[in-house]
Amino acid sequence: MSGTNPATPGAAPGPGAGPSAGPLDLSMMARALALADQAANLGEVPVGAVVYRTSDGTILGEGFNRREINKDPAAHAEFAAIMGACRAIGDWRLNGCSLAVTLEPCPMCAGLIVNARVGRVLFGADDPKAGACRSLFAITTDARLNHRAELVAGVMAEESATKLRSFFRGLRARGG
């Protein structure tokens, strides 16, 4: 699935412009959004992620942001989902898998995506401050690296962005 990545930094994700999300992908992103809610309920920035088998949608790993609870800078949603999927299948290679994550992965997670050979990455909202799939960097589609993931940006982006906005609005209201 890798190797055909028309997505470039700043490219519009409009329909028909390369790979798109199917019904299975959308249901997985809905699951990721529910996981983001779990993070928010714990006072964490609401980001959720699911890794699933691309062929049949079997969920292999899930995660949500737990950075504050775990006191762990690596406790990002997609990091946990990828590690969980590798444990589930007993392999570090996730070529046949897709990752749905509600926020554009950061450089650390984009690096893990490349190292885990994740076949497809679908994300919701762009992250202009840390995004490493197209906003600041395009690590997951960089031809200089030895793996490229198929990238679908902007999947249910508004739902994801709304959760993030309301979370931060709540923080400010509480003086946090």
Ligand SMILES: [Zn+2]
């Ligand atoms: Zn990350």
